[in-house]
Amino acid sequence: MRILPARHRQLFKEPFGTLFHSFEEVLKFLPGKTVFSVGDVVTANLLRAGRPPEVAIVDGHTMRQPYPGVNIPEYHQLLVKNPAGGLTEDLIDATQIAASRQGTVIQVEGEEDLAVVPLAMHAPLGTVILYGQPGEGVVLLSITPAMKKRAEELFTCFEEVSTPTAREVFNI
Template sequence: MTCDDDHAASADGDEQLLVLPDALRHELKEPMGPIETDAERLLEAVDGPLIAVGDVVTYHFLQAGRAPDVAVVDERTKRETVDEEIRETVTESTPLEATNPPAALSAEMVETLREALDREEPTTILVDGEEDLVALPAIAAAPEGASVVYGQPDEGMVHVTVTDEHRAEMRALLERFEGDTERFWDLLEQH
């Protein structure tokens, strides 16, 4: 892909690259890993990069003294605006922004996630829209042993320690989404 092609892809970055089919919604309600309610206890099990998806999850890690290597926030929790303290804390340093529609993954979101994963310094992505599905490509793209943590409403934080098996499961799940899966993988896997 040339720089010109890259720019063209970014110009329509809010397009719905992949859309969650209704038939898959029930499968995503099951947690993909153990649920923890204590951020400090969860952090004891983290050995490698930490990727946090969700404002409340990110807030708990910051309060526990550990900035996630990648945090994805949208200033909302359970479809409601987060408390001002949480919003201010998690958006204090947001060097990247992306637009992502509900129940979908946009090209811009995938490109921004890839950029954040490739950075050396902790990076927060502020999503205009919804970040709920970003845990899926994060698991698919994260290195072996990385921790992807996302919120399970009214239950706690789901901790996925990434393995080849998890990545294969995410690949199979994402392949069942509607849309341009070939372009999705091209964007997610470019280095």
């Protein structure tokens, strides 16, 4: 499990890609591209536009409020747990699997906001990742070698923490 310490959170407030203030602006950049999405609203907007993402990561919430489920039943479904402000090994592994197996939805129990970092690390070059920037719009991240390097740099901001076992907690 990796946690993003408070001292690094400001790095994640800036868009990791190009910010668009309307979803319609983004659509013109998608033809011919492999598209991955992070977030329920972005994924739902892609589906409404008739452009389903090849990979979607959703958590059933937007801005911490329940959001009607995004459902792509014909896709492979992966269910992982992930807390706010962190990245579990399950989520990191799921992004790697999904990036190589298009037609996958990663359903996160918890929060998916930071999943863009490992997804960018694992996405093939040329992939476009879309995610929401709260209160501002949609971010389009084109995966280039430089963006993969930036994702790896951001990933190093997370600190690995161990989760104690029940035996450790109760000294059994």
